Each structure stands twice: as structure tokens, then as C-alpha cells.
Amino acid sequence: MAATLVLKGVDKTFYSRRASVHALDDVNLTLEDGEFVSVVGASGCGKSTLLRIVAGLEGASGGELTLDGAPLTGPGRDRGMVFQQYTLYPWLSAQDNVEFGLRHLPRGRRSEVARRFLDVVGLLDFAGSYPFQLSGGMQQRVAIARALALRPSILLMDEPLGALDAQTRSLMQELLLSIWERDRLSVLFVTHDIDEAIFLADRICVLSAKPGRVREVIDVHLPRPRQFAQQVEREFLELKQYVRSLIHDEAARNTGFSGVLQ
Amino acid sequence: MGTRYGRGTLAVTAGAPRVPHLRRRRLQLYEPVQKRTYWSLAVVSLCAVFGIWALLSYTGAVQNLFLPTPTQVWQAAVTENNTGILWPDVGASVLRIVLGFVISSVVAIPVGMLMGSYKVFEAALEPPIDFMRYTPAVAFIPLTLIWFGTSTTQKLVILFIAIFFQEVLLIMDNVKNVPMPFVDMAYTLGLSPAQVVRRVIFRAALPGIVDTLRISMGWGWTYLVVVELVGATDGLGFQIQQAQRYLDTPEIILGIIIIGVLGLIFDFSFKGIYARAFPYMSRGR
Numbered sequence: 001m002a003a004t005l006v007l008k009g010v011d012k013t014f015y016s017r018r019a020s021v022h023a024l025d026d027v028n029l030t031l032e033d034g035e036f037v038s039v040v041g042a043s044g045c046g047k048s049t050l051l052r053i054v055a056g057l058e059g060a061s062g063g064e065l066t067l068d069g070a071p072l073t074g075p076g077r078d079r080g081m082v083f084q085q086y087t088l089y090p091w092l093s094a095q096d097n098v099e100f101g102l103r104h105l106p107r108g109r110r111s112e113v114a115r116r117f118l119d120v121v122g123l124l125d126f127a128g129s130y131p132f133q134l135s136g137g138m139q140q141r142v143a144i145a146r147a148l149a150l151r152p153s154i155l156l157m158d159e160p161l162g163a164l165d166a167q168t169r170s171l172m173q174e175l176l177l178s179i180w181e182r183d184r185l186s187v188l189f190v191t192h193d194i195d196e197a198i199f200l201a202d203r204i205c206v207l208s209a210k211p212g213r214v215r216e217v218i219d220v221h222l223p224r225p226r227q228f229a230q231q232v233e234r235e236f237l238e239l240k241q242y243v244r245s246l247i248h249d250e251a252a253r254n255t256g257f258s259g260v261l262q
Numbered sequence: 263m264g265t266r267y268g269r270g271t272l273a274v275t276a277g278a279p280r281v282p283h284l285r286r287r288r289l290q291l292y293e294p295v296q297k298r299t300y301w302s303l304a305v306v307s308l309c310a311v312f313g314i315w316a317l318l319s320y321t322g323a324v325q326n327l328f329l330p331t332p333t334q335v336w337q338a339a340v341t342e343n344n345t346g347i348l349w350p351d352v353g354a355s356v357l358r359i360v361l362g363f364v365i366s367s368v369v370a371i372p373v374g375m376l377m378g379s380y381k382v383f384e385a386a387l388e389p390p391i392d393f394m395r396y397t398p399a400v401a402f403i404p405l406t407l408i409w410f411g412t413s414t415t416q417k418l419v420i421l422f423i424a425i426f427f428q429e430v431l432l433i434m435d436n437v438k439n440v441p442m443p444f445v446d447m448a449y450t451l452g453l454s455p456a457q458v459v460r461r462v463i464f465r466a467a468l469p470g471i472v473d474t475l476r477i478s479m480g481w482g483w484t485y486l487v488v489v490e491l492v493g494a495t496d497g498l499g500f501q502i503q504q505a506q507r508y509l510d511t512p513e514i515i516l517g518i519i520i521i522g523v524l525g526l527i528f529d530f531s532f533k534g535i536y537a538r539a540f541p542y543m544s545r546g547r
Binding site for chain 2: 056
């Protein structure tokens with residue numbers, strides 16, 4: 001089920017009429033089979049762009065991307081995506097939203113699969129509800145069910161919990177972990193929340209900004225299965241401090257803060 | 263000052279004296295009103311218009327030749343109904359407007375979809391459409407009379423010119439307003455571009471499109487009457503124009519009232535369809 005994703009020298013430049021922006025520069029990253037990797041970096045460092053390239057929504061200007069050895073060219077069902085924005089279709093019920101991506105399955109199988117994955121995220125009782133009747137956290141759980149139902153070899157998540165309140169967010173992290181422990185999917189997880197990145201991941205890829213380069217890839221040795229309480233342990237806090245310091249200077253430099261903050 | 267939230271809970275404390283600065287303001291921005299309030303206000307405002315009319319006409323403040331009394335208009339309606347000339351005119355007008363509207367919309371929806379979804383179509387079609395949009399449809403009446411005579415075709419051509427060019431640009435905007443993440447999501451779910459247009463963009467734009475249709479229908483009514491005033495042999499506009507010849511003001515007012523009521527009926531039908539078909543849109547309005 002899970003797969004190995006390899007990025008080799010991935011480069012991205014956006015061209016507009018007046019200027020060009022070098023968003024990603026020579027990004028190399030390997031995501032092993034069943035590995036959970038977080039990508040963090042200052043805002044505007046191109047981490048979302050990187051994920052969009054892997055998803056096939058954006059073309060790379062250079063470099064190679066392969067999934068289990070096969071080059072990635074466009075979007076596909078082998079990579080399940082969850083966005084930060086609520087992307088459930090408002091005219092479809094939760095179950096129909098999950099079924100929407102299952103059109104390759106015979107009609108009879110779709111509802112069975114959709115209900116199974118709604119159950120995984122604990123929303124079977126809300127199968128008939130429409131997105132506007134669900135809270136933000138519930139909507140994101142449906143979005144996760146929709147991505148999982150594709151049976152992708154890798155899950156791509158672009159700040160999926162970014163719009164949620166702190167409590168919901170923390171519960172969602174635990175939910176994600178429990179799903180991951182069960183399925184051992186490969187996950188590429190973009191976030192700007194360092195606690196979240198550490199708590200979830202096997203490795204953290206820190207991107208520098210303008211252009212986005214891999215500054216450092218850090219192994220997270222915290223034992224699994226992870227517990228909420230680990231977030232106050234010394235090892236966790238040290239790691240957090242370290243990642244923060246990597247990102248902080250960068251953020252200050254790139255957003256014009258360094259001039260005003262002494 | 264103070265915020266509008268929470269104030270309510272403070273103000274209902276049982277038996278507490280009303281504190282002036284905690285008093286609830288009467289008009290709250292965007293605050294929904296109860297259905298009953300909504301309808302009573304609507305009835306009151308309609309009655310007010312009717313009242314002013316009655317006052318001006320019955321008292322003779324305005325001569326009846328210029329402004330007939332409600333009784334006179336009612337009598338005109340009864341007479342026209344009995345002689346059987348009222349309903350054929352209403353039918354002719356409704357048929358024209360429905361046909362003109364349907365033909366315009368059947369063309370405008372796919373064209374607007376293409377223009378909103380693909381920049382190439384926008385680039386190619388927007389300039390000529392914009393040009394036509396600014397040319398007054400009325401200016402085409404002499405030309406179309408030469409081309410098509412006083413036939414139904416001529417009426418429909420004018421209605422098409424009046425409705426289509428506005429409608430298609432609004433539909434293009436409806437389509438452009440579809441959130442990009444909906445489209446991205448669809449791609450990652452394995453949909454082809456054609457499927458994305460049909461199953462996501464169209465469906466997401468649909469509430470906006472229905473609203474556009476409602477507005478287009480309104481323009482249709484304006485131009486229908488214009489087109490029936492010139493070179494028509496039946497219809498409400500024709501009836502009004504005939505009445506003018508004989509200074510039959512009750513009949514003119516009757517024609518105007520019928521058009522207004524029909525417009526209101528169509529508008530409310532569209533609103534009803536909208537509320538039924540898109541319950542998820544009513545939140546936050």
C-alpha cells in the first residue's frame with residue numbers, strides 16, 4: 001500500500017510578466033515506504049508549492065519526482081490530498097463527498113467503501129450531513145476520509161489542521177496518528193506548527209526561504225506510539241527549540257522584521 | 263459602544279432594572295428578521311403605495327384622466343376579462359418572455375461556462391460581447407423590423423439581444439468565482455478536465471447562475487414591453503399602446519399592474535427554486 005517517494009533536484013521558478021520568483025531550489029528528499037515526514041519552514045518558503053508539485057497540481061521547473069520508481073507527471077489517485085481550506089463540495093453530503101473520488105469503483109462498492117472510511121474518522125453517524133452542518137474539524141475529518149478512501153500509496157497534507165482551534169487541532173493530530181499507526185501510509189505533511197511537525201513525524205524537513213532549499217532533515221527519535229503527554233518532555237522541547245531557531249532567523253530576515261526587531 | 267455579542271444575555275437577567283447602555287439596538291446589521299415580520303413589512307409597503315394612489319385619485323387631487331381611481335382600473339379589468347381580450351394578451355407576452363429568456367439562457371450558459379473556464383474563450387468572445395452589451399437593444403428595433411417584420415421572431419431577436427449579452431458575462435463571472443481549491447481537489451481525486459468542468463465548476467457555479475437567470479428575466483420584462491410598444495399586434499405592451507391612443511388611462515394602469523405582478527411572480531418563483539435547490543447557500547446571508 002505505502003510507497004517510496006523520491007525528489008531529486010526539484011526546482012521551481014514562477015514567471016510573471018515583470019518578475020520571476022525562484023520558489024524551490026534543488027530540493028532533494030526521499031520519503032521511505034510508510035514514513036511520516038513533516039515539512040516546516042518560514043511562511044513563503046515554498047513548502048506548499050513543494051506539496052502541490054508532488055500532487056501534480058503544479059509542474060516542476062526542473063528535477064525529477066518518482067513514486068516507487070515511476071515518474072510523476074500529473075495529478076492522480078495514487079496520492080491522496082488534504083488541503084487547509086475546506087474543500088468538501090457543499091452540495092454533497094459527507095458520504096457523497098467521499099464517494100465522489102470513488103467513481104472508478106463499481107456503483108455498489110462506493111457506498112460501502114465511503115462508509116468504512118467515515119467510520120475510520122468517527123463520522124459514520126454524520127454520513128448524511130452536509131458540510132455546512134458540520135464543524136470545521138468534522139469537515140476536515142471527512143476530507144481525510146475522502147483522501148483515505150482512494151487507498152492512496154501516499155497521503156499529502158497541506159496544513160490540514162491550520163484552520164482549526166487549538167483543542168480540535170490536538171485531537172485531530174492524535175486521530176491522524178492512530179490512522180497512520182494502523183495503515184502505515186507514507187505521509188508528507190506540510191505545517192507551520194513546529195509542535196505538530198515533531199509530534200507527528202519520523203523526520204522533519206526544514207526548508208529555508210527564498211529560494212526554498214532543504215536546510216536540514218532532522219530525525220525524530222521519540223518513541224511510538226506517541227502520546228499527547230510527550231509534548232512536554234525534555235527531548236521534545238529541545239527538538240522544538242532547535243527547529244524554531246532554524247526557522248526564526250530565516251523568517252525575520254525574509255519578512256523585513258530584522259530591521260525593526262533588535 | 264460595547265459589542266453586540268453577549269449584551270443580550272446580560273440584558274435578560276431576571277428582574278434586573280434595564281440599564282440604558284445595555285439596551286438592545288432596534289436595527290442590527292444583517293440581522294435576520296422573522297418570516298412574519300418580513301411579510302407584514304412587505305404588505306405594509308404595498309398598501310402604502312396603494313393608499314397614496316387611492317388618496318390622489320379619489321380626492322381628485324389629480325384628474326382622473328391622468329390618474330384613474332382603483333375602481334376604474336378594476337372596472338377595466340372586469341370589462342377586458344368579460345370581452346376576452348385580457349388573457350390572450352397576457353398569454354402572448356408570457357410566451358414571448360419565456361421563449362426569449364429560454365433561448366438566451368440555453369446559449370448563455372454553455373458560452374459563459376467556456377468563457378469562465380478557459381481564458382482563450384474569454385479573450386476571443388468578451389470584446390464583441392461587451393460591444394453588443396453597450397449597444398442599446400432598442401436601437402435594433404428598426405433594423406429587426408426590416409429583417410423580420412412584426413413577427414414573433416423579431417420580438418425574440420430583440421429579447422435575445424437585450425438578455426443574452428448581459429447574461430453571458432454574469433455567468434462567466436459566476437464561473438470565475440468558483441473557489442480554486444474545489445478544482446484542485448477534483449484533480450487529485452482523479453477527474454479529467456472535462457469532468458472537472460461538468461461535475462465541479464458547473465455545479466459550484468450553479469447557485470450564482472440561477473441568480474443570474476433571475477436577474478436576466480427582469481431585463482427581459484423591461485424590453486418585452488418596449489418591443490411590444492413598437493410594431494406588435496398583441497401582448498401587454500400592445501394593449502398599453504392601444505389604450506394610449508384612446509386616452510384610456512385605466513387600461514394603461516391595468517397593463518402596468520399586470521406586468522408588475524407577473525414580474526413579481528417570476529422573481530419569487532426563482533427565489534423559491536434557489537432556496538430549495540441550494541439550502542447550503544442560505545447560511546451567512
